[in-house]
Amino acid sequence: MGRKQLWDQDEVLASAMRLFRHRGYQGASLRDIEEATGLHPGSLYRTFGNKDGLFHAALDAYNERVVQGRVRVHLLEPADPLAGIRSFFTSAVETGAEPDPGCLLTNTAVESFTLPRAAAGVHHGLAAIEGGFADALTRARHRGDTPPDLDVAATAAHLLALYQGLLVLVRAGLPRTTLHGVTDGAIASIGSLRTPRKQDDHE
Amino acid sequence: MGRKQLWDQDEVLASAMRLFRHRGYQGASLRDIEEATGLHPGSLYRTFGNKDGLFHAALDAYNERVVQGRVRVHLLEPADPLAGIRSFFTSAVETGAEPDPGCLLTNTAVESFTLPRAAAGVHHGLAAIEGGFADALTRARHRGDTPPDLDVAATAAHLLALYQGLLVLVRAGLPRTTLHGVTDGAIASIGSLRTPRKQDDHE
DNA sequence: TCCGTAGTTGAACGATTGCTCACAAAAATA
DNA sequence: TATTTTTGTGAGCAATCGTTCAACTACGGA
Numbered sequence: 348m349g350r351k352q353l354w355d356q357d358e359v360l361a362s363a364m365r366l367f368r369h370r371g372y373q374g375a376s377l378r379d380i381e382e383a384t385g386l387h388p389g390s391l392y393r394t395f396g397n398k399d400g401l402f403h404a405a406l407d408a409y410n411e412r413v414v415q416g417r418v419r420v421h422l423l424e425p426a427d428p429l430a431g432i433r434s435f436f437t438s439a440v441e442t443g444a445e446p447d448p449g450c451l452l453t454n455t456a457v458e459s460f461t462l463p464r465a466a467a468g469v470h471h472g473l474a475a476i477e478g479g480f481a482d483a484l485t486r487a488r489h490r491g492d493t494p495p496d497l498d499v500a501a502t503a504a505h506l507l508a509l510y511q512g513l514l515v516l517v518r519a520g521l522p523r524t525t526l527h528g529v530t531d532g533a534i535a536s537i538g539s540l541r542t543p544r545k546q547d548d549h550e
Numbered sequence: 551m552g553r554k555q556l557w558d559q560d561e562v563l564a565s566a567m568r569l570f571r572h573r574g575y576q577g578a579s580l581r582d583i584e585e586a587t588g589l590h591p592g593s594l595y596r597t598f599g600n601k602d603g604l605f606h607a608a609l610d611a612y613n614e615r616v617v618q619g620r621v622r623v624h625l626l627e628p629a630d631p632l633a634g635i636r637s638f639f640t641s642a643v644e645t646g647a648e649p650d651p652g653c654l655l656t657n658t659a660v661e662s663f664t665l666p667r668a669a670a671g672v673h674h675g676l677a678a679i680e681g682g683f684a685d686a687l688t689r690a691r692h693r694g695d696t697p698p699d700l701d702v703a704a705t706a707a708h709l710l711a712l713y714q715g716l717l718v719l720v721r722a723g724l725p726r727t728t729l730h731g732v733t734d735g736a737i738a739s740i741g742s743l744r745t746p747r748k749q750d751d752h753e
Numbered sequence: 754t755c756c757g758t759a760g761t762t763g764a765a766c767g768a769t770t771g772c773t774c775a776c777a778a779a780a781a782t783a
Numbered sequence: 784t785a786t787t788t789t790t791g792t793g794a795g796c797a798a799t800c801g802t803t804c805a806a807c808t809a810c811g812g813a
Contacts, residue, residue, distance in 0.1 A: 369663065369664075370664055371574075371576065371661060371664065373574065373576040373577050374576050374661075374664050447663065449660070449663065453660065453718055454660050456718050456719075456721055456722035457652070457656065457657050457660045457661070457718060457721050458574060458577075458660070458661075459721070459722065460572065460650065460652065460721060461572075461573055461574065461577050466722070466723055469722050470722065470723075470724075473719070473722060473724070501731055501734070501735055502735070504728055504731050504732055504735065505712075505731075505732060505735035505736075505739065507715070507719070508712055508715035508716050508718075508719055508732045508735075509708075509711055509712055509715055510715065511714070511715035511718040511719060512710070512711035512712055512713065512714035512715030512716070512718070513711050513715070514718075515656055515659050515660060515711075515714040515715070515717075515718060516659075516676075516710070516711055516714060518659055518660050518662070518663055519659035519662065519669070519672050519673065519676060520669055520673075521673075521676070525707055528704055528707050528708075529707055529708060529711045531704070532704055532705070532707065532708035532711075532743055533708075535742050535743050536708065536739035536742045536743070538742065539738050539739045539741065539742040540735055540738050540739070
């Protein structure tokens with residue numbers, strides 16, 4: 348039934364997410380996309396409908412592959428949860444072979460005010476990271492690596508914000524020493540959020 | 551000699567920075583700019599050269615007026631520095647009359663990878679915020695509100711990252727309770743970064 | 754009052770945008 | 784082999800992009 352598809356969807360989505368992370372949604376033209384993915388407009392519109400469709404497919408793939416992959420490797424699997432959290436932060440700074448730093452999720456969160464449909468994907472990815480932190484913190488507490496009354500949920504949200512902030516500073520091009528200092532601070536601050544005896548008695 | 555300028559430069563830059571914060575540099579067309587500022591293309595190009603020139607003028611004005619104004623009011627002037635830091639964070643969440651949240655500095659830091667010329671302005675603004683944190687923390691330490699061996703520089707960088715992360719989460723549209731939780735965590739984490747006896751003996 | 758100068762206006766330019774579609778190429782079915 | 788069905792190709796569309804510029808308007812000095 349018909350001709351075989353000549354291109355691999357995973358490869359196309361991988362180049363697309365790289366391009367969108369580098370240039371942003373609005374900054375990536377269809378000519379850029381054609382050059383990056385090798386896909387001609389016809390095939391692209393046949394498969395993804397329009398530019399929006401490709402972007403959302405790329406964002407979903409980024410969540411499933413990159414984000415959840417990193418969460419698993421650094422936050423869910425390591426035997427030493429705090430060391431995992433540290434490497435999760437460090438790996439955002441030391442991008443290695445990848446020439447351009449940053450995170451499609453962070454960039455889209457900032458740009459998504461113009462793209463309301465992207466908000467769901469952003470929430471999903473952020474929740475995955477926050478959940479990973481919460482899992483690692485829970486395990487760290489059981490191991491006795493944190494105070495026993497650690498407020499896991501609050502600390503997870505705290506680390507999520509810190510991580511997103513680190514990615515902003517990475518993208519801004521701040522020096523490595525500053526960025527590693529932020530990582531050190533993230534780890535050092537983990538013990539400081541305890542569950543209060545009474546809630547809502549501040550102010 | 552010659553005709554008087556009919557428009558106020560401060561007002562034009564104020565509308566421009568509002569538009570750029572909302573839509574981003576690439577997302578704001580010159581027709582949008584014309585509508586937002588009331589400036590026709592001729593006047594715009596006579597005064598600012600091109601779209602880039604207007605953007606950098608708006609970013610500089612944002613740094614000088616909004617950022618430094620907020621730093622002064624919340625971080626430099628308050629008699630209670632820690633309360634000032636808290637209100638600095640809170641005011642980023644409770645935008646009040648302004649309908650669209652976020653910060654032009656954060657957004658530009660993320661987008662600026664495509665706009666290398668904007669990097670200097672971003673660095674300048676980030677340094678102003680970090681400096682404000684450092685000033686407030688130093689005063690808090692002298693008042694005895696923090697541990698005496700607080701690592702002021704590291705904590706200032708820590709708060710800068712946390713603040714940028716908060717602005718990403720604000721932009722992503724996370725619920726207010728989560729965002730206020732981040733603020734609480736920021737304040738609670740301040741005491742946790744002390745100056746080590748020996749430096750560089752980690753790892 | 755007339756002229757030189759600075760500022761305003763908006764039509765219009767070439768380039769680029771997201772997107773369409775007629776046609777060619779390959780695989781499955783007959 | 785002929786036909787049907789799916790996919791690849793890329794020229795080209797209308798719309799919009801950033802930008803220019805010639806005509807016009809107001810003000811100061813002579």
